[in-house]
Amino acid sequence: MTEIQGNTQKMYKRKTQSKLLVFTGGAALLAVAVNLAIVAICKRKKKKELPGFELRPNLSASEILNLADKIIAKSKKVHDAVASVPPNKVTYSNVISPLADLEAEQFPLVQSCVFPKLISTSDDVRAASAEAERRIDAHAQMCSKREDVYRVVKAFSARGEQTSAEQKCFIQCLVRDFERNGLNLTTSKRKELLRLRVQIEELSLRYIQNLNDDGTFIPFSEAELDGLPKEFFESLDKTENGKFKVVMRSHHTAVVLEHCKVGTTRRMVAMAYGKRCGEVNLSILENLVHLRHKFARLQGYSNYADYAVHYRMARSSAKVFEFLENISDSITDLAAKELASLKNLKKQEEGESPFGIEDLLYYVKRAEDQEFNLDFVTVKQYFPVSLVLSGIFKIMQDLFGLRFEEVIDAEVWHYDVKLYSVFDLNSGELIGYFFLDLYTREEKYIHTCVVALQSSALLSNGTRQIPVALLLSQLQNDVDGHAGLMRFTEVVNLFHEFGHVVQHVCNRAPFTRISGLRLDPDFVEIPAQILENWCYESVSLKLLSGFHQDITVPIKDEVCESLKKWRHSFSALKLKQEILYCLFDQIIHCAENVDIIELFKHLHSKVMLGLPMLEGTNPASCFPCSAIGYEAACYSRVWSEVFSADIFVSKFRGNLLNQHIGLQFRNKVLAPGGAKEPIDVLSDFLGREPSIQAFIDSKAEYSL
Numbered sequence: 001m002t003e004i005q006g007n008t009q010k011m012y013k014r015k016t017q018s019k020l021l022v023f024t025g026g027a028a029l030l031a032v033a034v035n036l037a038i039v040a041i042c043k044r045k046k047k048k049e050l051p052g053f054e055l056r057p058n059l060s061a062s063e064i065l066n067l068a069d070k071i072i073a074k075s076k077k078v079h080d081a082v083a084s085v086p087p088n089k090v091t092y093s094n095v096i097s098p099l100a101d102l103e104a105e106q107f108p109l110v111q112s113c114v115f116p117k118l119i120s121t122s123d124d125v126r127a128a129s130a131e132a133e134r135r136i137d138a139h140a141q142m143c144s145k146r147e148d149v150y151r152v153v154k155a156f157s158a159r160g161e162q163t164s165a166e167q168k169c170f171i172q173c174l175v176r177d178f179e180r181n182g183l184n185l186t187t188s189k190r191k192e193l194l195r196l197r198v199q200i201e202e203l204s205l206r207y208i209q210n211l212n213d214d215g216t217f218i219p220f221s222e223a224e225l226d227g228l229p230k231e232f233f234e235s236l237d238k239t240e241n242g243k244f245k246v247v248m249r250s251h252h253t254a255v256v257l258e259h260c261k262v263g264t265t266r267r268m269v270a271m272a273y274g275k276r277c278g279e280v281n282l283s284i285l286e287n288l289v290h291l292r293h294k295f296a297r298l299q300g301y302s303n304y305a306d307y308a309v310h311y312r313m314a315r316s317s318a319k320v321f322e323f324l325e326n327i328s329d330s331i332t333d334l335a336a337k338e339l340a341s342l343k344n345l346k347k348q349e350e351g352e353s354p355f356g357i358e359d360l361l362y363y364v365k366r367a368e369d370q371e372f373n374l375d376f377v378t379v380k381q382y383f384p385v386s387l388v389l390s391g392i393f394k395i396m397q398d399l400f401g402l403r404f405e406e407v408i409d410a411e412v413w414h415y416d417v418k419l420y421s422v423f424d425l426n427s428g429e430l431i432g433y434f435f436l437d438l439y440t441r442e443e444k445y446i447h448t449c450v451v452a453l454q455s456s457a458l459l460s461n462g463t464r465q466i467p468v469a470l471l472l473s474q475l476q477n478d479v480d481g482h483a484g485l486m487r488f489t490e491v492v493n494l495f496h497e498f499g500h501v502v503q504h505v506c507n508r509a510p511f512t513r514i515s516g517l518r519l520d521p522d523f524v525e526i527p528a529q530i531l532e533n534w535c536y537e538s539v540s541l542k543l544l545s546g547f548h549q550d551i552t553v554p555i556k557d558e559v560c561e562s563l564k565k566w567r568h569s570f571s572a573l574k575l576k577q578e579i580l581y582c583l584f585d586q587i588i589h590c591a592e593n594v595d596i597i598e599l600f601k602h603l604h605s606k607v608m609l610g611l612p613m614l615e616g617t618n619p620a621s622c623f624p625c626s627a628i629g630y631e632a633a634c635y636s637r638v639w640s641e642v643f644s645a646d647i648f649v650s651k652f653r654g655n656l657l658n659q660h661i662g663l664q665f666r667n668k669v670l671a672p673g674g675a676k677e678p679i680d681v682l683s684d685f686l687g688r689e690p691s692i693q694a695f696i697d698s699k700a701e702y703s704l
């Protein structure tokens with residue numbers, strides 16, 4: 001039945017499409033024949049005027065480069081004007097407003113130039129977009145180092161004039177961003193700071209490059225890889241003498257460590273994986289850490305960790321330690337229980353050989369297979385893309401008091417892409433827009449993510465700029481009447497990313513620099529992490545699911561229950577492992593001259609309940625998190641997860657579709673965004689300070 005319906009629908013579509021083609025073809029020809037001006041008029045008429053929409057979603061390569069140059073010229077003009085204000089004449093309206101308005105107006109234009117790099121189907125457009133980004137970035141870098149502008153801003157801030165809390169917050173950000181570039185230092189120190197930054201960037205890149213270049217592999221016979229899925233064998237290259245090559249990359253090692261029945265193979269793989277880039281990257285990391293401490297001391301901090309954490313929710317490295325240690329201590333008993341059950345399982349399967357860190361993934365998988373009877377191939381049959389989407393729409397609209405409406409004939413960059421307007425359900429006010437670009441396509445950015453294309457701002461003439469978000473993902477579209485199906489993890493990811501869409505669109509912060517998704521990194525993930533919970537509760541999971549051949553058949557209650565248990569299975573042990581890396585990262589960025597190898601050995605055994613580090617491995621040499629991007633901030637993921645759990649349990653569990661609470665969350669947490677301290681935002685919503693207890697309890701609740 002569904003098959004036939006699908007086909008007729010397709011035929012119907014094809015017919016109307018070809019009619020349209022004929023019609024536009026004819027119209028275009030006619031227009032060209034009569035007068036070129038008519039083409040322009042027709043085009044303008046066809047393109048819908050969207051209120052508050054400043055973005056230009058489908059520019060050509062030359063338009064992108066022209067716009068980039070215009071942006072830079074305008075920005076330079078405004079910065080020059082601000083810099084020319086004499087320090088004794090500075091006012092809010094001649095210094096702060098022009099900078100704030102400039103950022104707000106230029107953000108959607110900058111994004112119009114830069115985001116086509118991620119999604120355009122044209123090579124020329126992507127190249128132009130990358131070039132535009134390079135030019136705009138170079139300009140922005142230069143502006144952020146302009147001493148003349150800094151002096152004027154600082155002069156205003158030093159006057160201590162009465163401003164609103166949001167304005168104060170914005171001014172602090174302006175000053176801080178300049179000062180983090182060394183603008184309040186002497187010239188020689190500033191030069192030293194910039195020199196250090198360049199060195200740090202070079203070393204970070206080299207560390208990553210070494211890992212990327214590593215081509216180590218181990219040849220194994222079929223018997224040595226017993227237990228691996230058949231498709232995996234088929235995907236492996238072979239050596240001359242017919243052995244299978246397992247390369248030391250996570251897409252191979254993870255499969256072996258999870259599925260291979262042969263203990264010695266797992267051990268060899270775990271060892272070789274943990275030895276990658278050995279001495280070289282270790283010495284790079286030592287150097288990096290040393291330079292980072294120097295960098296932080298130039299700015300008046302006693303170590304790099306304090307510099308990195310200062311403006312985050314955690315505020316100080318001491319607080320991070322206290323947090324990690326509290327969590328680690330409170331899950332020790334649970335983790336020990338989990339480990340004991342894994343050891344037991346190994347004894348049954350392999351006899352008396354000692355349990356090592358290389359056995360962890362394999363026995364977790366074995367235990368889960370025994371425990372849950374969860375067949376993810378079957379689970380997938382319950383998640384057709386269109387049904388999941390309509391479920392997400394329903395939940396987000398009901399919960400947060402929103403209405404989504406598709407914009408027909410919107411200007412887009414590919415015919416799969418859709419644009420939606422978002423209205424407040426009660427007032428009918430238009431509050432933002434979002435694009436969905438969901439399906440895989442060649443040359444498209446490969447990660448699932450949300451990009452802010454236009455951000456909330458209040459211009460000085462009273463105009464409010466509304467947010468525009470773009471959600472990118474890699475789903476399978478329906479093919480030949482067969483519904484595209486989603487893996488469960490994809491459902492969770494999509495829900496998470498939709499959380500960011502709603503977060504961005506509901507934000508009302510008045511300055512682009514602190515609005516939308518430009519929030520404290522310890523805080524920005526919290527709303528989306530909270531929303532992931534909806535994927536594990538049967539009330540909401542049923543709204544997201546239905547058997548693909550008969551969507552009225554929802555996913556079974558037992559499956560919902562199993563998914564929830566699966567989410568928490570062995571989570572204390574997994575968390576211990578994450579905390580191990582977080583502690584390592586925090587310690588090396590806190591103290592000078594730490595013996596990195598000894599530290600890791602010591603921490604490993606202490607945090608992992610006596611499990612030793614694998615002999616000869618060197619996790620610090622192949623642990624990019626602490627080398628680049630997240631240095632001294634690895635804790636951040638655990639941090640936000642802990643507070644997400646608190647909010648979910650205290651406010652939303654049992655109230656999954658409660659609009660009253662959803663609206664409170666929207667108004668108190670999503671709307672203010674970066675214009676308030678995150679801790680105050682959360683406390684205001686919770687009616688008390690956030691706590692780690694709910695998180696600990698949730699681990700215990702689902703323990704074996």
Ligand SMILES: *[C@@H]1O[C@H](CO)[C@@H](O)[C@H](O)[C@H]1NC(C)=O
Nearest residue numbers: 175176179180184185299300
């Ligand atoms: C420079 O600014 C940084 C960051 O705002 C601050 O921590 C530091 O104390 C300032 N240094 C001087 C010498 O004023």
Ligand SMILES: *[C@@H]1O[C@H](CO)[C@@H](O)[C@H](O)[C@H]1NC(C)=O
Nearest residue numbers: 319322323324325326691692
């Ligand atoms: C850690 O635990 C101590 C003692 O229970 C408590 O006073 C402190 O607030 C906790 N710290 C954090 C960050 O939760």
Ligand SMILES: *[C@@H]1O[C@H](CO)[C@@H](O)[C@H](O)[C@H]1NC(C)=O
Nearest residue numbers: 058059060411412413414415
């Ligand atoms: C985007 O613009 C190009 C011309 O620059 C045009 O060929 C294409 O059809 C447009 N894409 C869509 C989906 O409208």
Ligand SMILES: *[C@@H]1O[C@H](CO)[C@@H](O)[C@H](O)[C@H]1NC(C)=O
Nearest residue numbers: 101105459460461462463464
């Ligand atoms: C305020 O300024 C923006 C940007 O320059 C402009 O688009 C808008 O029309 C102005 N609004 C009013 C009411 O003047």
Ligand SMILES: CC(=O)N[C@H]1CO[C@H](CO)[C@@H](O)[C@@H]1O
Nearest residue numbers: 210211213214277278279280
């Ligand atoms: C000494 C050492 O381990 N060097 C390695 C550093 O990383 C590169 C890239 O992986 C390897 O080729 C070197 O052997």
Ligand SMILES: [Zn+2]
Nearest residue numbers: 496500525528
């Ligand atoms: Zn996220």
